[in-house]
Amino acid sequence: MSENRIITLLTDFGLEDGYVGIMKGAIAQINPLLKVIDLTHHIPPQNIAAGRFCLMNAFAYFPAETVHVAVVDPGVGSQRRGVGIEFEGGYLVGPDNGIFSGVLSLSPAIAAVELTNSDYWRCSHPSATFHGRDIFAPVGGHLASGVALTELGNNIDPNSLIKMPIPELKITNTGVTGFIQYVDRFGNLITNISAAAVAGKNWSVKIGNLKISPCQTYSDRSPGQIVALIGSHGWVEIAVNGGSAKSRLQLDRGDCVEMLF
Amino acid sequence: MSENRIITLLTDFGLEDGYVGIMKGAIAQINPLLKVIDLTHHIPPQNIAAGRFCLMNAFAYFPAETVHVAVVDPGVGSQRRGVGIEFEGGYLVGPDNGIFSGVLSLSPAIAAVELTNSDYWRCSHPSATFHGRDIFAPVGGHLASGVALTELGNNIDPNSLIKMPIPELKITNTGVTGFIQYVDRFGNLITNISAAAVAGKNWSVKIGNLKISPCQTYSDRSPGQIVALIGSHGWVEIAVNGGSAKSRLQLDRGDCVEMLF
Amino acid sequence: MSENRIITLLTDFGLEDGYVGIMKGAIAQINPLLKVIDLTHHIPPQNIAAGRFCLMNAFAYFPAETVHVAVVDPGVGSQRRGVGIEFEGGYLVGPDNGIFSGVLSLSPAIAAVELTNSDYWRCSHPSATFHGRDIFAPVGGHLASGVALTELGNNIDPNSLIKMPIPELKITNTGVTGFIQYVDRFGNLITNISAAAVAGKNWSVKIGNLKISPCQTYSDRSPGQIVALIGSHGWVEIAVNGGSAKSRLQLDRGDCVEMLF
Numbered sequence: 211m212s213e214n215r216i217i218t219l220l221t222d223f224g225l226e227d228g229y230v231g232i233m234k235g236a237i238a239q240i241n242p243l244l245k246v247i248d249l250t251h252h253i254p255p256q257n258i259a260a261g262r263f264c265l266m267n268a269f270a271y272f273p274a275e276t277v278h279v280a281v282v283d284p285g286v287g288s289q290r291r292g293v294g295i296e297f298e299g300g301y302l303v304g305p306d307n308g309i310f311s312g313v314l315s316l317s318p319a320i321a322a323v324e325l326t327n328s329d330y331w332r333c334s335h336p337s338a339t340f341h342g343r344d345i346f347a348p349v350g351g352h353l354a355s356g357v358a359l360t361e362l363g364n365n366i367d368p369n370s371l372i373k374m375p376i377p378e379l380k381i382t383n384t385g386v387t388g389f390i391q392y393v394d395r396f397g398n399l400i401t402n403i404s405a406a407a408v409a410g411k412n413w414s415v416k417i418g419n420l421k422i423s424p425c426q427t428y429s430d431r432s433p434g435q436i437v438a439l440i441g442s443h444g445w446v447e448i449a450v451n452g453g454s455a456k457s458r459l460q461l462d463r464g465d466c467v468e469m470l471f
Numbered sequence: 472m473s474e475n476r477i478i479t480l481l482t483d484f485g486l487e488d489g490y491v492g493i494m495k496g497a498i499a500q501i502n503p504l505l506k507v508i509d510l511t512h513h514i515p516p517q518n519i520a521a522g523r524f525c526l527m528n529a530f531a532y533f534p535a536e537t538v539h540v541a542v543v544d545p546g547v548g549s550q551r552r553g554v555g556i557e558f559e560g561g562y563l564v565g566p567d568n569g570i571f572s573g574v575l576s577l578s579p580a581i582a583a584v585e586l587t588n589s590d591y592w593r594c595s596h597p598s599a600t601f602h603g604r605d606i607f608a609p610v611g612g613h614l615a616s617g618v619a620l621t622e623l624g625n626n627i628d629p630n631s632l633i634k635m636p637i638p639e640l641k642i643t644n645t646g647v648t649g650f651i652q653y654v655d656r657f658g659n660l661i662t663n664i665s666a667a668a669v670a671g672k673n674w675s676v677k678i679g680n681l682k683i684s685p686c687q688t689y690s691d692r693s694p695g696q697i698v699a700l701i702g703s704h705g706w707v708e709i710a711v712n713g714g715s716a717k718s719r720l721q722l723d724r725g726d727c728v729e730m731l732f
Numbered sequence: 733m734s735e736n737r738i739i740t741l742l743t744d745f746g747l748e749d750g751y752v753g754i755m756k757g758a759i760a761q762i763n764p765l766l767k768v769i770d771l772t773h774h775i776p777p778q779n780i781a782a783g784r785f786c787l788m789n790a791f792a793y794f795p796a797e798t799v800h801v802a803v804v805d806p807g808v809g810s811q812r813r814g815v816g817i818e819f820e821g822g823y824l825v826g827p828d829n830g831i832f833s834g835v836l837s838l839s840p841a842i843a844a845v846e847l848t849n850s851d852y853w854r855c856s857h858p859s860a861t862f863h864g865r866d867i868f869a870p871v872g873g874h875l876a877s878g879v880a881l882t883e884l885g886n887n888i889d890p891n892s893l894i895k896m897p898i899p900e901l902k903i904t905n906t907g908v909t910g911f912i913q914y915v916d917r918f919g920n921l922i923t924n925i926s927a928a929a930v931a932g933k934n935w936s937v938k939i940g941n942l943k944i945s946p947c948q949t950y951s952d953r954s955p956g957q958i959v960a961l962i963g964s965h966g967w968v969e970i971a972v973n974g975g976s977a978k979s980r981l982q983l984d985r986g987d988c989v990e991m992l993f
Contacts, residue, residue: 216760218753224513224656225486225747228525231479231510235532238477242506242534245764249753252746255657256713264750271757271865273764284713287688338688340703343532395746396777427809427860442862452778452806485774485917486747489786492740492771496793499738503767503795516918517974545974548949599949601964604793 213356215300216273217246220265220280221342222253229340233279233347236332240351249278256284258309262374263392263400266312267443269299276300279342279350280309287338292325292345293371294353294362301359303350305341308374315375319368325349326363376402385413385471390463391445397454401467403446408469414438415448416468417459422448474617476561477534478507481526481541482603483514490601494540494608497593501612510539517545519570521724523635524653524661527573528704530560537561540603540611541570548599553586553606554632555614555623562620564611566602569635576636580629586610587624637663646674646732651724652706658715662728664707669730675699676709677729678720683709735878737822738795739768742787742802743864744775751862755801755869758854762873771800778806780831784896785914785922788834789965791821798822801864801872802831809860814847814867815893816875816884823881825872827863830896837897841890847871848885898924907935907993912985913967919976923989925968930991936960937970938990939981944970 217237223229230251237244249268253261261282269278276299283290283305295302295310298317302310303325325345328334330352336344349362379386379402388403415422415438422438431437433452436459441447446469448455456462478498484490491512498505510529514522522543530539537560544551544566556563556571559578563571564586586606589595591613597605610623640647640663649664676683676699683699692698694713697720702708707730709716717723739759745751752773759766771790775783783804791800798821805812805827817824817832820839824832825847847867850856852874858866871884901908901924910925937944937960944960953959955974958981963969968991970977978984 216764218757220750220753225509225511226513227655228481228511228529229655231481231508232529232532234508235479235529235534235537238506238508238537239532239534242477245760247753247756247760248747250747250750252748268750268754268757271754271761273757273761276757276760285690288690337703339700343703394749394751429807429810439861442859442865486770486772487774488916489742489772489790490916492742492769493790493793495769496740496790496795496798499767499769499798500793500795503738546951549951598964600961604964 213275213354214241214243214245215354216276217244217350217354218249218268218272218276218278219246219251220249220253220261220278221251222255222257222261222282223251223342225251229342233342236343236347237351240348241355244351244354253282256282258282258307258374260392261309262312265309266316269313269317272300274300277350277354278302279346280304281342281346282309283307283341286341292341293366294323294325294349294359295319295368295371296321296359301353303346303353306372308372310371311373311375314371319371321359322366322368322371323359323363324366327361330357330362379403379407382468385469388467388469390461390465390467393456393463396449397456398441399448399455399459399461400441400443401446401448403467403469405440405444408446411471414470415446416470417448417461421470474536474615475502475504475506476615477537478505478611478615479510479529479533479537479539480507480512481510481514481522481539482512483516483518483522483543484512484603486512490603494603497604497608498612501609502616505612505615514543517543519543519568519635521653522570523573526570527577530574533561535561538611538615539563540607541565542603542607543570544568544602547602553602554627555584555586555610555620556580556629556632557582557620562614564607564614567633569633571632572634572636575632580632582620583627583629583632584620584624585627588622591618591623640664640668643729646730649728649730651722651726651728654717654724657710658717659702660709660716660720660722661702661704662707662709664728664730666701666705669707672732675731676707677731678709678722682731735797735876736763736765736767737876738798739766739872739876740771740790740794740798740800741768741773742771742775742783742800743773744777744779744783744804745773745864747773751864755864758865758869759873762870763877766873766876775804778804780804780829780896782914783831784834787831788838791835791839794822796822799872799876800824801868802826803864803868804831805829805863808863814863815888816845816847816871816881817841817890817893818843818881823875825868825875828894830894832893833895833897836893841893843881844888844890844893845881845885846888849883852879852884901925901929904990907991910989910991912983912987912989915978915985918971919978920963921970921977921981921983922963922965923968923970925989925991927962927966930968933993936992937968938992939970939983943992
């Protein structure tokens with residue numbers, strides 16, 4: 211119990227209601243020295259895929275042994291498992307519903323447990339609706355304080371963890387078809403076409419009658435112009451210099467994107 | 472001045488304008504080692520009742536001696552008192568306008584002072600409109616650093632603190648009538664009917680022609696179905712599995728809820 | 733490298749997407765002991781003037797040597813410079829686009845460098861679209877850890893930093909005409925008329941047929957009444973007691989305000 215690892219929190223709780231502050235209090239009750247960093251609490255309610263995307267893009271920017279607690283948990287209180295996972299970059303704590311599958315697709319699980327040991331929960335009879343407070347935050351607090359993963363519950367096979375794979379690209383006669391997997395606050399459209407998928411290729415994005423050639427950064431085009439580039443997260447992204455591609459192109463998460471090679 | 476207690480902040484300042492960051496700076500100027508945890512800054516502007524509700528539900532999840540600074544303060548700069556309060560769970564600092572009365576209904580005040588000693592303010596002539604920055608955050612910073620409550624100003628009778636009681640339930644022929652005291656980000660409708668009020672009873676909620684029997688958690692019902700349960704805060708809550716009860720039932724804060732026994 | 737200065741962050745990234753959490757991770761990878769305080773991440777996208785205003789009002793409330801990292805950066809990846817600046821209150825790190833000119837108008841630069849030394853970046857080939865993560869947060873982390881400003885790149889003349897001055901007041905026959913430079917979350921209208929400009933004068937604000945005399949605080953007038961006062965930031969502000977002046981007067985940022993002496 212000598213460690214003071216960093217804990218990150220990612221939830222769909224929003225910041226309006228104090229739920230996140232309460233999770234931080236529950237952690238501070240265990241170890242007031244722990245440092246907690248918010249990834250985001252604005253995942254759209256119950257949108258596991260958006261949580262998976264944000265966590266996948268963030269984990270590599272944290273110190274070794276960081277504990278990532280993620281709670282987008284529509285099945286709270288049901289039979290879905292709570293899990294703790296060790297991977298090369300640190301630890302993952304939350305519901306077993308696929309939210310960790312983006313991280314684990316890039317850095318596989320080394321070990322996993324089901325969170326069955328209530329000694330590390332807030333109380334032995336947790337609320338049926340707020341496991342973030344009663345189980346996941348306390349477990350994260352203990353893990354970040356140096357408790358061994360294996361103390362937290364029964365070992366499980368990492369291959370049994372629920373996966374939520376990112377749909378594969380469809381190969382076409384002229385290139386590939388992908389889709390928009392995330393739209394950020396600027397209205398940038400982030401596709402599921404990775405930098406690796408276009409590496410070394412002469413590519414452009416086709417939207418309706420528009421053909422958009424790639425560039426390096428937003429301001430490579432005039433204000434108001436549409437750009438396509440490899441975003442900072444490593445995915446092909448469609449944006450508008452100084453504007454919102456979402457509004458301009460009337461595209462949103464889930465819509466198809468055609469790429470020409 | 473040897474302590475490093477945790478400070479929580481609850482305000483209606485929002486996060487858009489830097490007001491909260493400025494309060495944290497004012498605390499760091501006093502003691503850069505203090506840890507500050509945000510409860511929420513999204514209390515609807517000047518809504519003391521919503522602030523009271525959030526603080527009442529949160530305080531028990533923090534370490535002993537935590538200093539809770541709450542600033543929902545429509546009377547800033549007027550004759551309303553600024554107060555510091557000791558209670559079993561720690562300390563409360565803010566305007567004397569009822570915002571602490573939820574906490575104190577569960578854990579009574581041990582001692583209270585009016586914040587009259589300007590030695591612990593940011594400056595002897597505070598702004599008339601931002602006591603969060605000039606009085607409450609600095610006082611909270613000093614208190615969390617180990618300054619005694621009695622140093623902060625004149626003792627006052629805790630019974631003189633302004634109360635904002637939660638309205639009592641109305642007993643009817645068939646059960647009780649309560650009201651919705653809070654609606655959270657998920658659209659869950661949180662009533663003023665406590666777990667204690669329904670303990671051991673066979674209860675259901677009646678809304679229009681609907682009669683909703685209690686369950687344990689959201690996912691006990693099919694997606695889209697209405698549920699009634701004891702929420703994680705200990706109040707009867709009406710929700711929709713995977714949706715918003717607020718939107719679905721067109722109910723909001725202040726609306727009546729009929730409970731049948 | 734023995735210091736643990738405070739870092740503040742101000743961006744237009746919002747809190748939805750994890751970008752801010754990633755910046756904090758990048759800082760923690762450099763020095764996990766550093767304390768990071770959010771000023772705001774809700775600057776309207778690419779609105780440098782709003783960022784300048786918020787930073788100008790906040791810097792004085794932080795400890796000496798605080799490092800302020802500000803990223804409102806429509807020119808990211810273009811030829812615009814990244815800069816590090818020393819001033820009496822601490823350090824400034826971000827794009828050279830005028831965002832620091834409010835702070836520097838109150839507390840001039842002592843020294844400045846262009847951030848050319850990639851040893852202090854996250855990587856020698858930063859993303860073209862996220863310098864907050866790859867350059868500014870890491871540079872801020874090193875600076876807060878005690879690296880000398882001059883290590884970060886080539887010295888530049890502080891006078892060469894881009895300025896974005898606040899427009900001067902227009903003197904009229906009856907007083908001055910200013911404009912609304914910021915609207916906060918409460919709908920308070922903050923003008924570019926400073927406390928100094930009205931000191932010792934008998935002033936009132938004229939809006940349409942309304943003439944508003946000054947008072948000390950919001951609650952000096954009845955609920956719903958319009959007030960004019962010197963706000964906590966030192967600018968003349970127009971507000972409504974218990975309401976929004978923006979909604980009530982249908983005025984917004986950029987609109988003119990006529991002051992009578």
